[in-house]
Amino acid sequence: MSFENVSFKRKRTEKRAFSEETQGFPIRNDLTIAELPSLYSSLGFQATQLGRAHCLLSEVRNKRIPLFLSMTSNIISCGLREIIAQLTSRNAFAAIITSTGAIEEDFMKTHAPFLIGDFDADDTEVKKQGLNRIGNVFVPDESYAWLEQQDNAILQEVYEENDGQLVPSEYCKKVGTRIKDENSFLFQANKHNVPIYCPGFVDGAIGDHVFFFNQGRKKPLVVDQAGDLASFYKMILEAKNTAGLTIGGGIAKHHLIGAAILRNGLDYAIYVGTGTQYDGSLSGARPTEAVSWNKLKDKRNSAFVEAEATLVLPLLATALL
Numbered sequence: 001m002s003f004e005n006v007s008f009k010r011k012r013t014e015k016r017a018f019s020e021e022t023q024g025f026p027i028r029n030d031l032t033i034a035e036l037p038s039l040y041s042s043l044g045f046q047a048t049q050l051g052r053a054h055c056l057l058s059e060v061r062n063k064r065i066p067l068f069l070s071m072t073s074n075i076i077s078c079g080l081r082e083i084i085a086q087l088t089s090r091n092a093f094a095a096i097i098t099s100t101g102a103i104e105e106d107f108m109k110t111h112a113p114f115l116i117g118d119f120d121a122d123d124t125e126v127k128k129q130g131l132n133r134i135g136n137v138f139v140p141d142e143s144y145a146w147l148e149q150q151d152n153a154i155l156q157e158v159y160e161e162n163d164g165q166l167v168p169s170e171y172c173k174k175v176g177t178r179i180k181d182e183n184s185f186l187f188q189a190n191k192h193n194v195p196i197y198c199p200g201f202v203d204g205a206i207g208d209h210v211f212f213f214n215q216g217r218k219k220p221l222v223v224d225q226a227g228d229l230a231s232f233y234k235m236i237l238e239a240k241n242t243a244g245l246t247i248g249g250g251i252a253k254h255h256l257i258g259a260a261i262l263r264n265g266l267d268y269a270i271y272v273g274t275g276t277q278y279d280g281s282l283s284g285a286r287p288t289e290a291v292s293w294n295k296l297k298d299k300r301n302s303a304f305v306e307a308e309a310t311l312v313l314p315l316l317a318t319a320l321l
Contacts, residue, residue: 063241068236078135084185085185098198110184157174164219166222169228199225242263244266245316258295288302
């Protein structure tokens, strides 16, 4: 069964013909990952949403519509980092919007890997072992010490080259030039000229580094957060159509859909997340809420997959290749 056969196939109507039966599919030895999303569409529940999201992403790709990715830092904490890097290398994204943690952790992983452990680990023991826990992923303290050493050198370069001004996207590009790891999304973004925007640049270890860097300086290093708005908004405004793939929520999600207000909304929006809409948070807000803000033009060109990203992003990625 193909996705085109399900009841809500791309019809320009609010009504749905509830004639399609829920139906499973045969498990074959030669079943490929690329086949699964269309087969999922008839399973119901979140599998159907996954099929819908895959269909929309395929449509965006086929129509060559610029796709903007927003993601939270935990996407880079886990093994999705390598998938984001692959998609970036294939020019799947027009730009990437993320938080400082994603930049830090991508850079740190070029030095030493993160480790898999247990969600129920004794955190007192974890701390004694010089580790930091992100769910069931563990980051050695030594990686943060290495990052600080590297970052101090980069901040000094930026300070000298740009008269004490730091623009986050330019910082990301500079870091990308220092990396030789093809599994790094910073490396791939620099190589393929994909801008990385970080609206909350100082909310992380990099912010700490900037603070200590400025101690005792008559002329401090200034983070020009607004310096990226001109190029980012230009991309948003000049595109004939736009699409957003939002993994998680937070500031990265809002920076993308908030900018879309300037053009009366994204044309396509695909959300993946676990947040609830019932607390009024942006992270859990569905695409239909974005319509009320002019952040999305039409909810019929949207999907919300209520799932943890490591379970579904590898499947959705097949739509972009």
